[in-house]
Amino acid sequence: MTSLTVSGRVAQVLSSYVSDVFGVMGNGNVYFLDAAEQMGLRFSPVRHEGAAIAAADAYYRTSGRLAAGTTTYGPGYTNALTALAEAVQAQIPVVLVTGDAPTSGARPWDVDQAAIAAGLGAATFTVTRDAGGAITRQAVEYALTRRTAVVIAIPYDLAALEAEDEDHPAPAAPKGTHDGGTDLGQVARLLAGARRPLILAGRGAHLAGAGPELRELADRLGALTAGTALALNLLNGEGYLGVAGGFGTDTAAGLMGEADVVLVAGASLSPFTMRFGHLLGPDSTVIQIDTALQPTNPRVDLFVRADAKSAAERLLQLLDGDAAADAWRAEASKRVAAGPGHHAGSDVTEDGRLDPRALAAALDVVLPERRTIVQDGGHFIGWAPMYWNIPRPQDLVMVGTAFQSIGLGLASAVGAARALEDGRTLVLASGDGGFLMGLSDLESLIGAASSAIVVIYNDAAYGAEIHQYGSQGLTEKPMLIPEVDFSGIARALGAESAVIRSLSDLAALQDWIDAGAKGTFVADCRITSTVRAPWLSEWMNAKRAAKAAVVG
Numbered sequence: 009m010t011s012l013t014v015s016g017r018v019a020q021v022l023s024s025y026v027s028d029v030f031g032v033m034g035n036g037n038v039y040f041l042d043a044a045e046q047m048g049l050r051f052s053p054v055r056h057e058g059a060a061i062a063a064a065d066a067y068y069r070t071s072g073r074l075a076a077g078t079t080t081y082g083p084g085y086t087n088a089l090t091a092l093a094e095a096v097q098a099q100i101p102v103v104l105v106t107g108d109a110p111t112s113g114a115r116p117w118d119v120d121q122a123a124i125a126a127g128l129g130a131a132t133f134t135v136t137r138d139a140g141g142a143i144t145r146q147a148v149e150y151a152l153t154r155r156t157a158v159v160i161a162i163p164y165d166l167a168a169l170e171a172e173d174e175d176h177p178a179p180a181a182p183k184g185t186h187d188g189g190t191d192l193g194q195v196a197r198l199l200a201g202a203r204r205p206l207i208l209a210g211r212g213a214h215l216a217g218a219g220p221e222l223r224e225l226a227d228r229l230g231a232l233t234a235g236t237a238l239a240l241n242l243l244n245g246e247g248y249l250g251v252a253g254g255f256g257t258d259t260a261a262g263l264m265g266e267a268d269v270v271l272v273a274g275a276s277l278s279p280f281t282m283r284f285g286h287l288l289g290p291d292s293t294v295i296q297i298d299t300a301l302q303p304t305n306p307r308v309d310l311f312v313r314a315d316a317k318s319a320a321e322r323l324l325q326l327l328d329g330d331a332a333a334d335a336w337r338a339e340a341s342k343r344v345a346a347g348p349g350h351h352a353g354s355d356v357t358e359d360g361r362l363d364p365r366a367l368a369a370a371l372d373v374v375l376p377e378r379r380t381i382v383q384d385g386g387h388f389i390g391w392a393p394m395y396w397n398i399p400r401p402q403d404l405v406m407v408g409t410a411f412q413s414i415g416l417g418l419a420s421a422v423g424a425a426r427a428l429e430d431g432r433t434l435v436l437a438s439g440d441g442g443f444l445m446g447l448s449d450l451e452s453l454i455g456a457a458s459s460a461i462v463v464i465y466n467d468a469a470y471g472a473e474i475h476q477y478g479s480q481g482l483t484e485k486p487m488l489i490p491e492v493d494f495s496g497i498a499r500a501l502g503a504e505s506a507v508i509r510s511l512s513d514l515a516a517l518q519d520w521i522d523a524g525a526k527g528t529f530v531a532d533c534r535i536t537s538t539v540r541a542p543w544l545s546e547w548m549n550a551k552r553a554a555k556a557a558v559v560g
Contacts, residue, residue: 040167041078
């Protein structure tokens with residue numbers, strides 16, 4: 009067997025699972041990166057260690073394929089913690105390969121990295137000379153089966169030492185969950201008797217590949233369909249209501265509230281999806297099919313622990329006969345067509361800056377049809393799922409929402425850009441605050457993307473704080489950001505760019521697209537901070553109501 013270092017053994021095993029590695033080189037991972045290159049892994053350098061995991065996370069969300077991030081020990085590792093926490097919270101399989109303290113004991117600058125990871129919910133697998141490959145394989149299988157982030161730690165004094173020989177078996181085949189047994193018979197009976205059925209799909213259904221089966225099931229029943237923001241358009245077709253929750257229309261939400269039986273597949277039913285308890289009617293029967301150990305919302309009446317795809321296949325076998333709810337679907341389609349959509353925005357604002365709703369609607373017309381959207385966290389997060397055509401669930405990568413963070417957008421765009429292989433244009437939507445946090449990796453995106461458009465919703469403020477706290481009379485001084493010329497910065501780094509102060513200024517972006525959309529274009533869009541997103545108003549109202557209930 010060819011002699012390998014411990015770092016080489018880690019890279020050898022990883023090469024059976026991943027093709028791409030993102031990171032920053034340092035003392036703790038230099039031998040791993042050397043071995044990774046020899047193994048044929050593609051390394052994409054980023055400029056901040058936090059971007060290593062964020063890029064690997066977005067690579068998985070875009071492609072469904074595992075990727076790895078890598079940092080050095082100590083400060084390199086701690087720089088990656090926010091992105092690591094986001095991956096854990098969002099249930100994204102991702103691997104962080106990092107250096108660690110030597111086996112002889114911690115040095116003055118070392119920290120207890122395993123304890124820190126445990127605090128975030130991530131398991132650490134520390135490799136040894138005699139079992140580096142087996143431990144690496146165990147870590148990767150743990151990440152894939154549990155849908156979480158893991159840390160593979162390489163002690164500093166072992167990194168360049170020769171690894172002992174090990175067997176190198178092929179990766180284990182993934183195991184599916186059970187199909188719910190007799191519980192699905194009860195589900196089938198409830199669905200068959202429904203007069204106003206609704207099927208609501210989440211990201212779990214998308215990851216399970218359950219879209220075709222759930223769509224067929226909806227047609228068999230005559231059910232309406234909807235999706236969470238992370239399962240956008242998974243069940244598109246006749247009777248599709250769009251996004252469930254604060255990004256949806258009031259007309260669609262009203263119809264969801266009238267459903268008598270709701271089948272929830274692979275969705276956690278978060279407060280945002282449930283419109284803070286107002287999405288579903290009080291008398292509706294809610295069935296949840298999920299791989300979680302128990303129901304994820306107290307509103308669930310019947311829970312079946314199962315893989316969404318296998319459960320849908322079984323339900324199709326159990327159900328026969330014509331659709332019982334065709335009239336319900338026909339009525340709903342008429343109401344959706346007649347009902348108001350999202351607000352079109354205004355031509356004039358109080359401060360003379362762009363209305364973000366009008367800007368989003370105009371961008372939908374300009375942006376290439378073959379698009380994959382990466383979206384940072386912030387007040388603007390609803391404009392893309394509300395106003396832009398997003399063809400497939402994997403074409404909307406929403407980062408930061410699980411951990412309630414901002415600043416991961418640029419790094420995530422790097423990973424998504426590397427994952428795209430079909431000529432799609434990567435579109436990053438970011439606020440100015442989050443963009444400034446991740447600014448160093450604009451250079452990384454420009455180097456990684458063959459076709460990318462960056463849309464900065466630049467309101468010279470932390471918009472969510474302005475609306476939540478400035479509106480209460482708190483001082484706005486810490487919430488404001490001096491106007492930044494992102495267009496000038498982008499050009500200095502090699503991108504094409506324009507400041508967008510009016511909708512007519514989008515002509516510069518259109519010209520770049522017409523010329524082939526090659527490289528990166530940064531649209532520095534100067535928007536008003538006077539328009540509050542409806543999802544945020546809904547959240548604020550729910551918080552006030554909860555506070556009043558406690559006081560009362």
